[in-house]
Amino acid sequence: MYPRTPHQEDQPILDCDHLSLAYNGSLALEDITFHLHPGDLVALVGPNGAGKSTLLKVLAGVLAPTRGRVSIFGSGPRRHVCIAFIPQRSQVEWQFPVSVADVVMMGRSAKLRPFVWPSKRDWEAVNSALATVGLENLAKRQIGQLSGGQQQRMFIARALAQEAELMLMDEPLTGLDLPSQESLLALLSDLQKRGITVMAATHDLEQAAQYFDRIMLLNRRLIAFGDAQHVLQPEKLIRAYGRHIQLVETPSGLVALEDSCCDRGEEHEHAV
Amino acid sequence: MNTLYEALLQPLSYAFMQRALVAVVLVGAVCAVVGTYVVLRGMAFFGDALAHTILPGVAVGYLISGGAREPLFWWALGASVISALGIGAISKNATIKEDTAIGIVFAGMFALGIALISTVRSYAVDLSHFLFGDVLGVSNQALWKIGVFGAVVLLIVAAFYKEFLTYSFDPVLAITLRMPVGLLNNLLLVLLAVTVAVSLQTVGVALMVAMLVTPAATAYLLTYRLPMMMALAAVFAALSGVIGLYLSYYTSIASGAAIVLVATGFFLLAFLFAPGRGILWKQDRRLQHS
Numbered sequence: 001m002y003p004r005t006p007h008q009e010d011q012p013i014l015d016c017d018h019l020s021l022a023y024n025g026s027l028a029l030e031d032i033t034f035h036l037h038p039g040d041l042v043a044l045v046g047p048n049g050a051g052k053s054t055l056l057k058v059l060a061g062v063l064a065p066t067r068g069r070v071s072i073f074g075s076g077p078r079r080h081v082c083i084a085f086i087p088q089r090s091q092v093e094w095q096f097p098v099s100v101a102d103v104v105m106m107g108r109s110a111k112l113r114p115f116v117w118p119s120k121r122d123w124e125a126v127n128s129a130l131a132t133v134g135l136e137n138l139a140k141r142q143i144g145q146l147s148g149g150q151q152q153r154m155f156i157a158r159a160l161a162q163e164a165e166l167m168l169m170d171e172p173l174t175g176l177d178l179p180s181q182e183s184l185l186a187l188l189s190d191l192q193k194r195g196i197t198v199m200a201a202t203h204d205l206e207q208a209a210q211y212f213d214r215i216m217l218l219n220r221r222l223i224a225f226g227d228a229q230h231v232l233q234p235e236k237l238i239r240a241y242g243r244h245i246q247l248v249e250t251p252s253g254l255v256a257l258e259d260s261c262c263d264r265g266e267e268h269e270h271a272v
Numbered sequence: 273m274n275t276l277y278e279a280l281l282q283p284l285s286y287a288f289m290q291r292a293l294v295a296v297v298l299v300g301a302v303c304a305v306v307g308t309y310v311v312l313r314g315m316a317f318f319g320d321a322l323a324h325t326i327l328p329g330v331a332v333g334y335l336i337s338g339g340a341r342e343p344l345f346w347w348a349l350g351a352s353v354i355s356a357l358g359i360g361a362i363s364k365n366a367t368i369k370e371d372t373a374i375g376i377v378f379a380g381m382f383a384l385g386i387a388l389i390s391t392v393r394s395y396a397v398d399l400s401h402f403l404f405g406d407v408l409g410v411s412n413q414a415l416w417k418i419g420v421f422g423a424v425v426l427l428i429v430a431a432f433y434k435e436f437l438t439y440s441f442d443p444v445l446a447i448t449l450r451m452p453v454g455l456l457n458n459l460l461l462v463l464l465a466v467t468v469a470v471s472l473q474t475v476g477v478a479l480m481v482a483m484l485v486t487p488a489a490t491a492y493l494l495t496y497r498l499p500m501m502m503a504l505a506a507v508f509a510a511l512s513g514v515i516g517l518y519l520s521y522y523t524s525i526a527s528g529a530a531i532v533l534v535a536t537g538f539f540l541l542a543f544l545f546a547p548g549r550g551i552l553w554k555q556d557r558r559l560q561h562s
């Protein structure tokens with residue numbers, strides 16, 4: 001029922017080749033080419049409406065590209081169950097009658113055929129995933145009773161239970177308080193140590209520079225991709241953000257203050 | 273005490289009451305379990321439209337069979353499955369807004385059904401049976417059909433439990449797990465269609481949506497777990513059916529309306545008193561905090 005193609009280990013975990021996506025007659029993504037290696041920790045930044053969510057969904061095989069190609073270990077994303085897409089918290093129905101463990105078990109569904117109920121091994125996988133993200137004591141809670149940071153970690157546990165090797169996260173830090181952001185960032189670096197490849201959309205350029213190995217600057221086109229020094233340069237930032245970004249020179253380097261957050265607020269909502 | 277006992281037993285001396293009671297319990301349980309997904313996925317309007325859309329199919333069967341009851345089930349079933357997949361396709365590819373498209377189609381089909389039925393001279397009684405149900409007229413044969421098709425629906429819901437759950441909670445996850453989401457969606461629509469056809473004689477097309485959403489919504493307010501929500505919804509639906517039938521027996525209220533009113537009563541109680549989520553509970557908490 002569920003297709004799965006063996007990985008060609010000599011191929012990059014993610015290879016994006018001249019990818020374009022037309023949406024309602026205009027190009028939401030245009031001619032994007034890059035590749036990732038296992039264990040990469042990448043921040044995806046760009047203004048609202050830049051196509052960050054859309055790009056993540058194309059990479060996950062949720063949306064089909066109009067032109068170009070995505071391959072995961074040498075074949076199309078729709079042939080793999082090793083990709084996890086972690087939604088924005090504002091897109092989730094938090095009143096849904098499921099517990100934290102139920103949601104994490106959904107990640108195991110990929111490993112189970114229809115008619116088959118979870119085995120002891122599946123529950124062990126769920127428990128160990130919950131322990132990795134530090135939610136083992138909240139397994140029986142209804143999901144709406146978690147804090148924002150806990151909700152985000154629950155989805156990471158779900159991706160772990162899925163045995164995902166590539167995790168695509170849509171604004172995981174948005175709406176979290178500072179301590180929650182920091183513990184989530186620590187978790188991301190744990191994931192990296194396990195060899196998991198992470199690509200996370202974010203608004204915070206400073207965090208992107210500090211906690212991620214590489215930054216991808218996107219505004220429909222791929223403006224720049226590389227380490228912070230290479231990407232966070234005035235002319236590139238202006239190309240991505242236009243006049244909506246304010247650049248401030250400080251002793252520690254160039255700091256970009258983004259003030260465009262809600263200009264075109266169609267792409268996301270802010271969680272409270 | 274004895275009189276209460278007699279009041280409960282006396283209607284059971286009629287075979288039609290026994291059959292009706294079995295019918296409302298079966299139909300209630302199936303509607304409630306499928307209705308859980310209707311509530312969680314926000315498909316109430318879809319369910320209502322589906323129930324109304326099958327009227328022309330039933331009407332054609334009614335005209336062809338010259339008023340015989342038994343073949344009507346098959347006409348309802350066919351019309352229901354076609355309508356469900358049809359409305360499903362419309363709502364995916366609508367050039368106007370989805371709910372507007374559904375509204376146009378369902379009202380149009382409903383009008384066509386009434387028009388067809390009204391070509392028969394003595395249509396008023398039969399039309400009201402289609403609209404509001406005729407549970408007291410359920411035959412043994414109809415009861416068997418309800419039992420068999422209801423059991424098939426419940427079995428499929430159980431067999432694809434984790435797929436329906438995943439797809440309903442997070443469709444994007446279902447896609448990245450490479451579940452056949454188009455197939456799952458259509459399967460859910462067909463299950464809904466079979467449920468509607470099975471329930472037609474009990475509550476009729478006009479009140480069908482209440483059987484789908486009211487017990488499920490009541491259960492939603494009382495639990496945080498899906499299997500429990502399904503079980504509670506089935507219990508509330510069956511109870512509403514039984515209490516509604518007795519109410520109808522002793523007060524001469526139309527049975528379909530009585531059942532739906534009891535179900536609505538349960539919902540209101542939960543809405544007011546549900547622990548943690550009822551209106552009064554919240555008010556009480558607010559008073560304690562201030």
